[in-house]
Amino acid sequence: MLETVIEFLRTADPLAVYGFLFLISFLENVVPPVPGDVPVAFIGYLTFYSEIDFGLSVAAASAGSTLGFMTMFLLSRGIGLKIYARGESPVRHGLVRAVHRMFPPEQMELARRRFSSHGYVAVLVNRFLFGYRAVISILAGFLHLNPAGVFSAALLSSVVWYVMLLRGGYFLGENWQDIVTYMTLYSVPVSLVFLGIVMFGLIRYLRERRRRSGGG
Numbered sequence: 001m002l003e004t005v006i007e008f009l010r011t012a013d014p015l016a017v018y019g020f021l022f023l024i025s026f027l028e029n030v031v032p033p034v035p036g037d038v039p040v041a042f043i044g045y046l047t048f049y050s051e052i053d054f055g056l057s058v059a060a061a062s063a064g065s066t067l068g069f070m071t072m073f074l075l076s077r078g079i080g081l082k083i084y085a086r087g088e089s090p091v092r093h094g095l096v097r098a099v100h101r102m103f104p105p106e107q108m109e110l111a112r113r114r115f116s117s118h119g120y121v122a123v124l125v126n127r128f129l130f131g132y133r134a135v136i137s138i139l140a141g142f143l144h145l146n147p148a149g150v151f152s153a154a155l156l157s158s159v160v161w162y163v164m165l166l167r168g169g170y171f172l173g174e175n176w177q178d179i180v181t182y183m184t185l186y187s188v189p190v191s192l193v194f195l196g197i198v199m200f201g202l203i204r205y206l207r208e209r210r211r212r213s214g215g216g
Contacts, residue, residue: 005039014052017043021057022064025158029068032134037165044169054170058162065127065158066151069137073150076141119145123153127161 009017021043024036040061047054119140122129126136140150172178 002035002038006042009039009042009046014050014056017046017052018056018060021060025061025064025162026068026071029065029072029134029137040162040165041169041172044166045173047166048170048173054166057166058159061162061166062155062158065162066155069123069126069154069158070147070151072134072137073141073145073154074147076138077144077147078141080142080144119143120149120153123150124157126154127157 009020012020021040024034024039027034028036043052043057044054046052047057122136123140123145126133129136137154
């Protein structure tokens with residue numbers, strides 16, 4: 001499959017390449033796991049000797065990635081807002097009540113306040129998180145983060161990522177496939193640090209919640 005994509009990109013005109021960059025970057029956020037980094041690195045290599053423009057490549061990929069991220073974020077945010085509304089039907093009302101029992105509104109509001117500031121940081125580094133990219137958009141939506149702030153952080157994250165990825169393919173030349181190894185050196189440590197921070201914050205939150213419940 002990858003070989004077919006590479007052959008297509010090798011002979012495609014620039015507009016088709018930009019369209020591919022937009023689509024693959026969008027799908028990475030909406031239908032994971034889509035292996036988009038390798039063909040993107042190959043396009044970076046193509047900018048070395050073809051008519052494909054580096055700036056337009058970054059713009060197309062960043063636009064697709066940001067749009068995909070915001071699509072999942074807004075869907076999750078809409079569900080998160082509705083799930084705490086009163087049900088109009090007995091079935092829906094029962095479902096909402098069950099959710100309220102599992103995740104009380106006051107506890108969810110406490111969690112939202114506690115983690116909202118960290119949520120923007122997570123969005124900012126989401127492109128560098130190995131295996132967590134699609135999850136971040138859903139969590140950010142469920143925490144009801146501000147759409148403008150999420151959009152800005154997601155766009156900046158995408159631009160930085162694709163500048164590095166496309167430039168990496170450009171500088172590696174014929175060895176463009178090695179980009180996966182080099183990008184892993186960035187992604188894995190960032191992902192591990194981020195996961196550690198999340199676990200630490202979650203443990204503190206659960207302890208505080210238990211303390212509050214015991215005190216009440």
